[in-house]
Amino acid sequence: MVTKMANDRIFYGWFVLVVCFFIQLVGSGTRVGLGVFVLPMSAEFDWDRTTISLAMAIGILVGGAVQPFMGYTFDKFGSRQIICWCLLVLGASTILLSLTPNILYFIVVYGFVMAIAVGGSSGPVLQSLVSKWFLKKRGLALSISMGGMACATLFMMPFATYMILATDWRTTWVVLGSFVIFLALPLAFFIIKETPASVGQLFDGRKAQAGSDNSDSSANTRSDMTPPLYTERWTQSFNSAPMWQLSGGFFVCGVTTLVIGSHYVPFAIDRGFSPEEASWAFGVMGLLNFFGVLVVGAISDKLGRKNLLGLMYAIRALAFGCIVLVPGTMGLWLFAIFAGISWLSTPPLTSALTADIYGLKNIGTLNGLVTFSHQIGGALAVLGAGILYDMVGGYEIPFGIAGITLVGATLVSLMVNEKKYSIRYQADVTGPPMASQTTGSYD
């Protein structure tokens, strides 16, 4: 699997990818673990569920709102600076949660400080960095990076649970924060580099043509591999359809993932599923998330991305159809299987398409904006589902509406004109490297 250069050096991009995977693992671990902390902390401080949910909601909104700014900073100052600073703040603020004396402190640290730090050391920024190292294998690389988030749910949440049992919630926050500061931060600081050109390599670790100069040069800012919709400024991207199509699809992604994340347990209870059935179905869904994202990413490098993206939204629509229309546990299991396959597959496909279509110069900002649309959709859906539940007394209508929005996401994804706009179809990226590839950059 490891791509090697002509002189058998391991492609540096794989090291960057492992670092991104690890940052996702321990960084997301500080966030996905919150559910485990809710009740012990509520019990100690006598908080009600609404109060702690407020901190979570603020965290979601702040985290989404800072993404474009973090992306812009990434584009302006480079990845290592922003990732390292944000990891330092994330680790420190996670440790500071162990000193929580009241809800205000918790809201400030978790809802604001941590959320901002996560914005600079998570999905969009890391995916932008990975996009700078991979071209032909971009789908697979982004999927592996995203797999760190799936592993965080699979491993870090049980870890936090058992850590609380073995010690207490304060010690657990300290350990989770220490993973970030003492493991992820040094790894990022010493290994992350900006582009293949900065270490004298090419995209994907490909071999240079004999006699070509693959060292960094000032001539690597524009090239004949510039995608047709390449933008000098990020604002220009909104003049073209793909940015709206990708943002629109990802808005629906946010609607559907966060509505389930927030309302799945009450829905399962309403339907009369036992906790064991509901948790097993959710566990199977988590496992399928991990394998689904890897397989879909790898396939997208061979078959193109927009059709797969549309297919993933269609499969997720099917999942929502099953949970609403198919009665009993069969509906629950069909939902778990279909949703599991498609749940985490859409972010890497969307990021890869964004980089393929708009180039790498503003990739951080663009990924941040697309992710922001995801968070807006999620926040509106969580709120809307709660209001609708109160009005109609069930989750069938809100989940049904979410499923219908997925049909729209499927259609707009299929309408992305990938062959016209993607860099993958502008040059023979599987053939000998072009001039720009010898510099490892096409922005």
Added chain:
Amino acid sequence: MLILSAFRHHTEPGDPVLLGWLVDRINSLVDLDPMVFVIAIGAVVVVIPIVTVIVFLYDRLQHGKI
């Protein structure tokens, strides 16, 4: 652990319902003492960066970059 113990003065047991539910779920797969589980996953988390650094340094040494 001495440093960490400073943070333990507010120790409160976790909610028995939530934690019991999660632990039962994991125990149905692997029945382990909580601390064994913590050490096992913690070791995996620690090993990933260590192995990465070893391979990274080995690669750099092999090619005279260090």
